[in-house]
Amino acid sequence: xxxxxxxxxxxxxxxxxxxxxxxxxxxxxxxxxxxxxxxxxxxxxxxxxxxxxxxxxxxxxxxxxxxxxxxxxxxxxxxxxxxxxxxxxxxxxxx
Amino acid sequence: xxxxxxxxxxxxxxxxxxxxxxxxxxxxxxxxxxxxxxxxxxxxxxxxxxxxxxxxxxxxxxxxxxxxxxxxxxxxxxxxxxxxxxxxxxxxxxxxxxxxxxxxxxxxxxxxxxxxxxxxxxxxxxxxxxxxxxxxxxxxxxxxxxxxxxxxxxxxxxxxxxxxxxxxxxxxxxxxxxxxxxxxxxxxxxxxxxxxxxxxxxxxxxxxxxxxxxxxxxxxxxxxxxxxxxxxxxxxxxxxxxxxxxxxxxxxxxxxxx
Numbered sequence: 407x408x409x410x411x412x413x414x415x416x417x418x419x420x421x422x423x424x425x426x427x428x429x430x431x432x433x434x435x436x437x438x439x440x441x442x443x444x445x446x447x448x449x450x451x452x453x454x455x456x457x458x459x460x461x462x463x464x465x466x467x468x469x470x471x472x473x474x475x476x477x478x479x480x481x482x483x484x485x486x487x488x489x490x491x492x493x494x495x496x497x498x499x500x501x
Numbered sequence: 502x503x504x505x506x507x508x509x510x511x512x513x514x515x516x517x518x519x520x521x522x523x524x525x526x527x528x529x530x531x532x533x534x535x536x537x538x539x540x541x542x543x544x545x546x547x548x549x550x551x552x553x554x555x556x557x558x559x560x561x562x563x564x565x566x567x568x569x570x571x572x573x574x575x576x577x578x579x580x581x582x583x584x585x586x587x588x589x590x591x592x593x594x595x596x597x598x599x600x601x602x603x604x605x606x607x608x609x610x611x612x613x614x615x616x617x618x619x620x621x622x623x624x625x626x627x628x629x630x631x632x633x634x635x636x637x638x639x640x641x642x643x644x645x646x647x648x649x650x651x652x653x654x655x656x657x658x659x660x661x662x663x664x665x666x667x668x669x670x671x672x673x674x675x676x677x678x679x680x681x682x683x684x685x686x687x688x689x690x691x692x693x694x695x696x697x698x699x700x701x702x703x704x705x706x707x708x709x710x711x712x713x714x715x716x717x718x719x720x721x722x723x724x725x726x727x728x729x730x731x732x733x734x735x736x737x738x739x740x741x742x743x744x745x746x747x748x749x750x751x752x753x754x755x756x757x758x759x
Contacts, residue, residue: 436562438587481613
């Protein structure tokens with residue numbers, strides 16, 4: 407499953423994932439955003455792994471936020487933008 | 502850490518013979534760490550390309566961005582860089598690429614948006630002396646009335662900032678669109694994308710040879726910030742070559758975001 411979201415004034419966030427037993431699996435976030443340190447991408451993927459398939463945007467954004475250390479810096483990207491791309495992937499609205 | 506100014510540093514210029522795409526990726530990594538460790542003064546490196554390349558951003562999905570079969574057919578090497586941002590399509594002679602490796606103190610207190618614009622003020626000035634009215638288009642583009650000229654990316658590593666930019670001198674848009682996959686969502690915001698954004702290359706805008714544009718850029722940097730001609734140290738080149746072979750041309754790194 408594949409979802410994309412272009413954050414207004416920001417960059418493109420892409421999410422590829424599967425749903426297994428009602429939960430997100432094999433989550434891979436990608437895009438042309440900026441993220442420091444670069445290891446934060448793995449932390450974001452891990453934070454989304456296992457989330458309920460019906461988790462709403464707010465719950466997904468909160469999960470991403472919790473998974474990130476306070477030293478992480480995003481440019482052209484936000485936890486909410488990632489959450490929107492996840493919802494689009496799950497809902498089949500690749501846009 | 503105190504904020505520093507350009508003139509607080511003894512800027513060095515590296516501009517050498519054409520090198521492979523994977524070596525360029527590696528040299529960015531080596532030099533930003535050397536500057537961060539204060540083993541080398543802040544450095545402007547102008548790239549010369551030995552072969553065509555697609556350079557994808559640190560966080561881009563290889564299969565979503567690149568048609569590998571088309572890249573192979575055109576003899577284009579696909580590499581992943583250490584900074585974020587979008588895919589760049591490079592043919593030797595068609596782009597002007599440079600890296601600035603600087604201590605983080607140079608951009609201390611600046612927002613990301615301010616830091617990008619600040620690192621390229623000298624380029625905006627150089628373009629102005631060539632008759633091109635260009636400006637910074639957040640988040641990370643240099644643009645002009647005619648269209649986009651360049652895209653920038655920054656990465657913070659080991660106490661230093663790497664700021665690198667690829668400018669379009671000339672472009673084979675047909676080949677580019679053959680190799681890069683451009684999605685619909687990317688087009689939704691501004692009606693354009695990093696790769697397909699109406700690019701107005703420097704060749705048509707200046708009527709000057711590529712070398713003359715580079716020379717003007719170097720002159721402008723030298724006048725504004727001071728600049729001493731330098732070369733890669735043998736140990737820097739050796740580490741770059743090792744990293745290019747072991748990491749930057751490896752399938753594991755290229756497909757790190759599959």
